[in-house]
Amino acid sequence: MTHDRPRTRIQRRNRETILDAALGVFSQYGFRGATLDQIATAAGLSKPNLLYYFPSKEAIHVALLSGLMDTWLDPLRALDANGAPLDEILAYVRRKLLMSRDFPRESRLFANEIIQGAPRIRPALEGELKTLVDEKAALIAGWSAAGRIAPVDPYHLIFSIWALTQHYADFDVQVRAVLGRDRDDPFDEAERYLTSLFTRLLTP
Amino acid sequence: MTHDRPRTRIQRRNRETILDAALGVFSQYGFRGATLDQIATAAGLSKPNLLYYFPSKEAIHVALLSGLMDTWLDPLRALDANGAPLDEILAYVRRKLLMSRDFPRESRLFANEIIQGAPRIRPALEGELKTLVDEKAALIAGWSAAGRIAPVDPYHLIFSIWALTQHYADFDVQVRAVLGRDRDDPFDEAERYLTSLFTRLLTP
DNA sequence: GTCTATAGAAGGATAGAC
DNA sequence: GTCTATCCTTCTATAGAC
Numbered sequence: 296m297t298h299d300r301p302r303t304r305i306q307r308r309n310r311e312t313i314l315d316a317a318l319g320v321f322s323q324y325g326f327r328g329a330t331l332d333q334i335a336t337a338a339g340l341s342k343p344n345l346l347y348y349f350p351s352k353e354a355i356h357v358a359l360l361s362g363l364m365d366t367w368l369d370p371l372r373a374l375d376a377n378g379a380p381l382d383e384i385l386a387y388v389r390r391k392l393l394m395s396r397d398f399p400r401e402s403r404l405f406a407n408e409i410i411q412g413a414p415r416i417r418p419a420l421e422g423e424l425k426t427l428v429d430e431k432a433a434l435i436a437g438w439s440a441a442g443r444i445a446p447v448d449p450y451h452l453i454f455s456i457w458a459l460t461q462h463y464a465d466f467d468v469q470v471r472a473v474l475g476r477d478r479d480d481p482f483d484e485a486e487r488y489l490t491s492l493f494t495r496l497l498t499p
Numbered sequence: 500m501t502h503d504r505p506r507t508r509i510q511r512r513n514r515e516t517i518l519d520a521a522l523g524v525f526s527q528y529g530f531r532g533a534t535l536d537q538i539a540t541a542a543g544l545s546k547p548n549l550l551y552y553f554p555s556k557e558a559i560h561v562a563l564l565s566g567l568m569d570t571w572l573d574p575l576r577a578l579d580a581n582g583a584p585l586d587e588i589l590a591y592v593r594r595k596l597l598m599s600r601d602f603p604r605e606s607r608l609f610a611n612e613i614i615q616g617a618p619r620i621r622p623a624l625e626g627e628l629k630t631l632v633d634e635k636a637a638l639i640a641g642w643s644a645a646g647r648i649a650p651v652d653p654y655h656l657i658f659s660i661w662a663l664t665q666h667y668a669d670f671d672v673q674v675r676a677v678l679g680r681d682r683d684d685p686f687d688e689a690e691r692y693l694t695s696l697f698t699r700l701l702t703p
Numbered sequence: 704g705t706c707t708a709t710a711g712a713a714g715g716a717t718a719g720a721c
Numbered sequence: 722g723t724c725t726a727t728c729c730t731t732c733t734a735t736a737g738a739c
Contacts, residue, residue, distance in 0.1 A: 305722080323615055328531030331715065344723055346716065403614050406669070410607050411527055413672045420676035428677050445699070450678060451692035455663055458670075462662035465610070468617045472624035473632050474654060488655035495649070495700050509704080535733065548705055550734065 310348050313338050317355045322403040325411060326356050357415060360408065363401055364419050370394065371453070374431050380438040381497055388456055388489050395464035396482045402464035428453055444497040459489055514552050516542050521559045526607040529615060530560050561619060564612065567605055568623050574598065575657070578635050584642040585701055592660055592693050599668035600686045606668035632657055648701040663693055 316337035320329045331352055335342045349355045370390035374383055395402055408416055428450065435449035463470060463485050470481050478484070520542035524533045535556055539546045553559045574594035578587055599606055617624055632654065639653035667674060667689050674685050682688070 309722090325529045325532045325611075327533075328529045328615075330713080332713085341724060342715085343717080343725085347722070350716095352715065406610070406614060407529075409670050409673050410610060411532075413676075417672070417676065420673055424673075425677050425679070447695075448688065448692050451688060454666060454670075454674060454677075455692070455696065458662045458666035459659055462658060462666075466613050466658075466662075468621070469613050469624055469628075470658060472617075472621065473629050473658075475629070484652065484655060488652050488659070491651075492659065492700055496696055513704090534731080536731085545706060546733085547707085547735080551704070554734095556733065 306348070309340070309344075313340065313345055313348055313355065314359060318359055318400045318404060321356055321359060322400040322407065325407040326353075326415075359404060360416055363405060364416065364423060366398075366401065367394075367405060368424065368427055371427060371431055374434065376434050380435075380443045381494065384435070384444070384452075384456075384497060385490055385493055388460065388493055389486065391456060391460040392463065392482065392486055392489065395460050395462075399464035399467060402461050406461065406465045442499055445499050447497065456493075459492075460485075510552070513544070513548075517544065517549055517552055517559065518563060522563055522604045522608060525560055525563060526604040526611065529611040530557075530619075563608060564620055567609060568620065568627060570602075570605065571598075571609060572628065572631055575631060575635055578638065580638050584639075584647045585698065588639070588648070588656075588660075588701060589694055589697055592664065592697055593690065595660060595664040596667065596686065596690055596693060599664050599666075603668035603671060606665050610665065610669045646703055649703050651701065660697075663696075664689075 313334065317329075317334045319337055320333045323329075324333075329352075331342050331345055334355070335345050338345070345355075349358065370387055373390065374387050378386075408414075413420055432449035432453065435444075435447070435452060438444045439446050439449065463481060467481075474481060517538065521533075521538045523541055524537045527533075528537075533556075535546050535549055538559070539549050542549070549559075553562065574591055577594065578591050582590075612618075612620055636653035636657065639648075639651070639656060642648045643650050643653065667685060671685075678685060
């Protein structure tokens with residue numbers, strides 16, 4: 296059963312190589328726009344060899360997506376009810392921005408999936424994702440009601456954190472085209488800008 | 500020359516039908532993921548008939564994109580140096596949010612193109628787009644320096660307006676999945692939230 | 704202008720040698 | 722485990738009848 300749990304080191308390594316190559320291709324072209332040829336070339340393997348490790352193109356995509364949702368939600372999970380409200384939210388913003396900087400392909404893979412109507416992860420959106428957001432929104436609403444941060448819609452606050460941080464990964468090309476080459480690293484600028492934005496927004 | 504300037508009413512109407520159908524397909528699947536069959540079916544025409552009006556799949560895509568950039572920048576162009584700074588920026592946010600609500604397919608078409616590295620509109624990003632943003636950023640920087648709005652990086656302010664408004668079009672599925680069915684129209688909520696956000700951010 | 708039929712290339716997946 | 726060869730489907734685009 297090569298397609299279930301890899302046993303040898305070679306198998307594990309090849310699966311990783313394939314997933315890494317596939318991440319690059321899927322994140323740029325979407326599921327339908329990506330081809331096994333592109334992935335095989337990027338992975339340095341033959342097309343049939345790909346299909347020795349994964350039963351189909353879709354299986355590769357699913358493997359990427361199922362690992363992704365957890366990684367994607369980790370920064371939000373870490374939002375701590377016992378911390379200082381503003382600090383907690385600013386730290387969340389920074390974690391999310393770091394993910395955009397360090398894992399832009401994952402961000403674009405996710406964006407592609409959502410733009411296409413989330414055909415493969417809609418259940419996770421309405422389940423796992425919604426559950427976690429509901430929980431953290433309640434926490435933020437509590438902070439807000441207690442006057443520890445300014446009054447704010449907690450759901451749209453979370454949306455705005457997603458939008459503002461993922462923008463720097465998903466629209467990287469546009470950001471760099473507009474800023475030109477004579478400026479700081481966009482992510483350093485973004486960190487200062489977003490910190491200031493959320494501080495002003497949330498300070499009571 | 501059917502592919503240049505349409506003459507008859509039928510030609511114009513069919514070209515519009517095709518472009519409308521293509522907008523739906525390209526915006527969801529991206530250029531490579533879209534097929535002429537899908538577009539033909541959506542347009543209610545045969546595949547060869549599509550290629551009677553446009554010379555190729557790419558020509559349809561290009562036709563959509565070239566019209567798009569102008570439409571996309573109109574709300575920013577309308578930012579008026581003679582208006583009240585905060586009102587001008589809030590009005591810009593509202594115009595952009597309305598475009599997300601009323602033209603989500605255009606927003607996703609643009610998002611797909613950027614995520615894929617902007618292979619067809621990179622020149623427009625570095626030219627037309629950058630020029631306009633530079634001009635409006637200078638205007639905003641002037642307002643900021645004069646103390647008429649709070650100090651702010653004008654480029655990242657513009658990015659944040661794009662990110663926050665386009666998010667409600669491009670990630671519509673996710674927004675609705677998280678909010679569930681028992682809430683207001685997301686766009687009404689978003690308008691209140693974004694107005695409040697930018698008011699707090701920019702009030703001196 | 705619109706259709707059926709089809710060419711020719713590219714795509715996903717399998718067979719079978721090594 | 723990995724490859725070459727190949728099957729079958731789908732895709733873009735064209736030919737040619739009407």
